[in-house]
Amino acid sequence: MIMRWRSFAGMAALWGFSLALAAARGGHSAWLLVYSFGALLLYAVCVQLLSLRGLRAERTLSQSVALSGGDVQVTLRLTHKSWLPLVWLVVREEWLAEGRTDGIRFSRVLFPWFRRRLTCTYTMKRLNRGVYRAQPVAAVTGDMFGLLQSVRRASAEETLTVYPRPYDIRRWRVRGGHGEEGRIMLFPPAGNTRLGGTVRDYAESDPPRRIHWKATARCGSLKSREEEAYPSESLMVYLDAAAAGAAGSGAAGQRAEPFESAVQLAAGLLRYAAEARCPAGLVCRAGSREVTAHVRADNLAWGYAQLAALEPAAAGRNVYADELLRHARTLPPAYTVVCVTSALSDGLLAAAQQLSARRRKVQVLYVHTHAVLPNDVRQWRSRFEGAGCAFAPVACTHGGTEVSAYAADGA
Template identity: 30%
Template sequence: MKSRDRFAFSLWLRVFMLLLLTVAAFCYAMFQGGFVSWFLFYAFSPYALYALLFALVPLRATAKRTLQHTRLKAGDVLSVDLEIKRTNLFPYVYVILEDDPPDTFHLQEQIEMKRMIFPWFRKTWRFSYQFNDIVRGEHQLTAVRIKTGDMFGFVEKEVILPLEKTLLVYPKMLDIPVESAASVNENGGKAVHSWLNEPTNVTTGVREYKQGDRFAWVDWKTTARRGQLMTKEFEQNQTKDLVVFADFTDEAAFETIVSMAASVLQTAVKKGVPVGLVPLGDQHLFRVDQGEWHLQDMLYYLTKVQYQPSRAPDYQSLTASEHQQTGKYVVTGHLQEELATILLGNRNRKNITVLLVKRAVDRLTAKEKQLVDRLKASGIYTTLLFEDRLHERSVR
């Protein structure tokens, strides 16, 4: 409220100065006389009159922001269209339209989110802008700013139109090559193993379709016969359940770890595998379940999660009783002795896959190489992901 009062005071102070200049020009013409003095007064008068009317006529407008894509992933292009409609026909010489980016965009360079237009009598103003590499997260777009003024800047106006919009940018999904166990054995482990390709469920019957069921489970023959959507019922094989343990304590590879965790979850759900998510060093826990709604809950968490320096990994969650018979994907940026010891102590080592994320090959320490060899010798699948190469190299 105080800022609005200060703006109103500044506006009327400028109007007073404008009137004072107009009176001064008239007095100069009266006392000086001659063509030049009167020419200056008459030449100045239209601009002064426009500025005075500009100050008196309120700027009322409505704004509409349109996002060309509402479901985005990190690295995508965000295209935004702004449309401003005003309610009067007062001629505006220039207008600056601006849509300020939220702090969560973490812009590395100046992005042009404003534009100057010369509308005059036009009632609808439009402009578009785009980001070429949007970052993951939940972003709040709050308002559109309109700035305008007269020809010489005697009077200026600024209007802020509230226009709230929540933008969710999901983690970037990476292609995970999944091969059967036989292919891994024959080819020396060129890809992430494994049992994700094997059937996890045995059909035992059909039931009515429920919200959250995948369309891949629809029994189309029974649906056509009964005239309503029917889905298959499965006998759950608990040994095929998957839990993703994501280590979010490494700042250097944080974003890639988030992307890898999201990619594994999405791949598992597409294959009908019941899946859960355990962030190491965080209190959030997503128990093993299946279906698109469960996947969306986990992706929403991965969209909002941020690096916290105070977070420490809790590797003991890997030994929890409810995770003993499940498959485990461990996504981490640094392989430590404590983590390797816990993994080697697991009885079902063939159901464990470790995704070790590094920025470059030279970031892999000698100690980590030793631990990788120990995991390989014990039968634990270990995949090395190097960000600078943008591809995976697997060993077993």
């Protein structure tokens, strides 16, 4: 129990002054002040000693696992043994995310009086990806005059895991759907109108060698060849967390884009592979911690859990290309190497060239925040495609940094 003594000390000083005045001069008025101030002090002390005894807390979540951007309703039940009525009570809740400095806080003022069982409901809205742990519930009460305030805490352990919301791979342009069972189809993101066959409208990100000149002459506007999807029996996703660390972060405790979009894209690839009933894996190194997950349809949630706890690597030398080459060399031939990154480099290009020379299928998914792809990205695209790798720019699923989660009353 924590008490605040400033107001109480001031009242005690007034009581001492009135007692000295009554002893020196006497009189009914002076002694009335002594008795009045003394009664207030006694009442404040009794409230502290006899209230919120045996405080217990119990939480009930509408769901223990959620997707980023979603809401979770929390019902908090408090029981206590107080011998005096509680005129007011402030309940404070806090959820802290592992590995981060931000959290979700909630407080509510109640007027229990003689009730010993209290219930309050609140909703955590727009949750960000992560693993949240509930802190002990804090209950603040005191006398009706504010002379003393005490804080009692009750432990009620609870964990909430917020998975990344998977990027909808099905929004990409698909030819033939998933293909055969046990095989998936990889293809670049959509954004253009298909004309049917192998020709579509020209996009600004298309390299010149993809322009279909005969169709352009026939239609009177630029047309491009449709990229062919290619089948893969299994895939291994390599997520670049070091690029996100070098890019910095947003506000305090918030992860910056495009790291969150890259995580969502990785989750979407794992889900897409699970729906196609083909094995998939995830490899990501964040500092000294390496995350390796092998995912099938029956343990997709485990792969999501690995992504939920993933944090960007600290700024420093990016070893993504070296780790990619070291790990991908040992993969079975049936695996397609999928690189999810927000930083293009000569090291990554060299690693992709070596893997392509070994007849590995390599696809680079470049997560970016550009409204229109700049010329340097188009040049990188031509270089990767010239090295025998598929290259697809993917726009961030939401711009800027994460929106801070918050708690609100009720549902």
